[in-house]
Amino acid sequence: MALLQTKYAGLTLRNPIIIASSGLTDSLEKIKDLERAGAGAIVLKSLFEEQILMRSEELMNMSDAYPEAYDYINEYVRVNDINNYLNLIRETRQYCSIPIIASVNCYDMGSWARFAREIEAAGADAIELNILRISTKIDEKYGLYEQLHIDILKSVKKEVKIPVTVKLGQRFSNVVSMVNQLKANAADGVVLFNRFYQPDIDIHKLQFMSGTVFSCSTDFCNTIRWIGIVSGQIPDMTLAASTGIHEPEAVIKALLAGASAVEICSVLYQHGNAIISQMLSVLDEWMQVMGFDSIDEFRGKMNFSNVGDQSHYERVQFMKYFSNRD
Numbered sequence: 001m002a003l004l005q006t007k008y009a010g011l012t013l014r015n016p017i018i019i020a021s022s023g024l025t026d027s028l029e030k031i032k033d034l035e036r037a038g039a040g041a042i043v044l045k046s047l048f049e050e051q052i053l054m055r056s057e058e059l060m061n062m063s064d065a066y067p068e069a070y071d072y073i074n075e076y077v078r079v080n081d082i083n084n085y086l087n088l089i090r091e092t093r094q095y096c097s098i099p100i101i102a103s104v105n106c107y108d109m110g111s112w113a114r115f116a117r118e119i120e121a122a123g124a125d126a127i128e129l130n131i132l133r134i135s136t137k138i139d140e141k142y143g144l145y146e147q148l149h150i151d152i153l154k155s156v157k158k159e160v161k162i163p164v165t166v167k168l169g170q171r172f173s174n175v176v177s178m179v180n181q182l183k184a185n186a187a188d189g190v191v192l193f194n195r196f197y198q199p200d201i202d203i204h205k206l207q208f209m210s211g212t213v214f215s216c217s218t219d220f221c222n223t224i225r226w227i228g229i230v231s232g233q234i235p236d237m238t239l240a241a242s243t244g245i246h247e248p249e250a251v252i253k254a255l256l257a258g259a260s261a262v263e264i265c266s267v268l269y270q271h272g273n274a275i276i277s278q279m280l281s282v283l284d285e286w287m288q289v290m291g292f293d294s295i296d297e298f299r300g301k302m303n304f305s306n307v308g309d310q311s312h313y314e315r316v317q318f319m320k321y322f323s324n325r326d
């Protein structure tokens, strides 16, 4: 058996498979099952500040409470929801031995640091910042979107000592420069990429509906491109590859491109926890056939700096493909 251990964001993982933040990681029982199934680490379901605010509003609308009661209900829901989350961290810390990474998404700029402090005190091994936002304002200046990521990271890093990672969305004009700025502001790891909720339109009912919730394996090409480019230029930033990892071979490809770990979600919803051990055996067998004893021996071997011809990562048109076809 090859050595599957890896280091990500300062954490030592028994193997590179991290379970991505989702409904799969929102209870102690599910997390224990995932640990038994072989997961290397778990990212808890995100604590969404906006969801907490929406729940207090719902409660206010349902009750005949006086407007003066709003602050009370608001604080009650907030404390209750945050406490449930902190209890989940405490319980998983008590019953699981793999690293537990908490995940937050805040609405109010000041809340990120406050949530992070409480998460650290509850015993999480690291925090993943789930910065869910897209730029839609026509007059927003270039760079503000990127600056928001830096400001959030700085506000959290000031408050906690545990590793802080940033999970990026897929829409940056320059991913490698963004990651470099995160590194300059002491990010301990970066996840490339989150997959946001996708909108769709029902043309018969003229209503909005949810787009495809799960990724598919073709989404992985974008992930591997940016893992390879970023890892080649910022080798000391640990990266987790996410979005589109469905096939066991994709785990190997992500590591070759320079990731230290992968975060998987859709494939688990679709195929169950058994996929974790399948991915690990394919990785183990491949390492033995290739003569690699540890992940460090081949991680990044195919990244932007290590491949002779960088155009493999940069090529964006189909000229080569079409030149070989009728």
Ligand SMILES: Cc1cc2nc3c(=O)[nH]c(=O)nc-3n(C[C@H](O)[C@H](O)[C@H](O)COP(=O)(O)O)c2cc1C
Binding pocket: 020, 021, 022, 023, 045, 046, 103, 130, 167, 193, 194, 195, 213, 214, 215, 216, 242, 243, 244, 245, 263, 264, 265, 266, 267
């Ligand atoms: C049902 C569902 C719930 C999710 N919830 C969260 C969440 O709470 N926080 C988060 O950062 N990402 C969330 N995600 C995104 C996943 O963590 C992951 O980044 C994304 O699905 C891409 O990985 P995949 O291709 O393996 O699915 C969710 C995804 C799905 C499908």
